[in-house]
Amino acid sequence: SLKADSLQINRTRSRKSFLINRSSVNITVKNLHSYHCFMEIFKIIKFQSPIALHSLFNFSKRSSSNSIITPTLSKHFVYQSSVLWNALHQKLQLDSTSSLGQVKTRLKDAILKNQHKHEEVEWLPSHDFNFKLIKL
Numbered sequence: 001s002l003k004a005d006s007l008q009i010n011r012t013r014s015r016k017s018f019l020i021n022r023s024s025v026n027i028t029v030k031n032l033h034s035y036h037c038f039m040e041i042f043k044i045i046k047f048q049s050p051i052a053l054h055s056l057f058n059f060s061k062r063s064s065s066n067s068i069i070t071p072t073l074s075k076h077f078v079y080q081s082s083v084l085w086n087a088l089h090q091k092l093q094l095d096s097t098s099s100l101g102q103v104k105t106r107l108k109d110a111i112l113k114n115q116h117k118h119e120e121v122e123w124l125p126s127h128d129f130n131f132k133l134i135k136l
Contacts, residue, residue, distance in 0.1 A: 035107060041068075046096050066096070070082045
């Protein structure tokens with residue numbers, strides 16, 4: 001009887017974990033890369049550390065803007081993260097006083113909303129990864 005009860009509990013747990021794993025939404029690898037790039041640039045701006053990376057960014061002098069002047073087009077971190085920051089920080093209503101938890105939550109929500117939100121007929125792979133299309 002005890003063995004039958006433990007077997008039933010194990011079946012219930014495995015069924016629940018299967019349903020949880022099956023229903024969870026995953027972020028695509030490309031969006032995960034963008035998520036981590038954005039989080040890194042946020043931490044660099046907020047904590048001004050590491051100073052070697054912080055000094056590579058050219059921040060706008062406008063008082064009302066937290067924008068970064070993008071460097072020459074490239075695949076390097078400084079350019080990619082500058083583009084991400086400029087595309088998202090105002091939409092997510094972020095500044096250097098926002099907490100890491102707030103940023104993570106807002107960014108994940110925005111990515112998941114954008115990911116596969118289009119109809120199959122109009123969906124293009126570029127829609128999932130174009131952060132300019134994010135609407136909150």
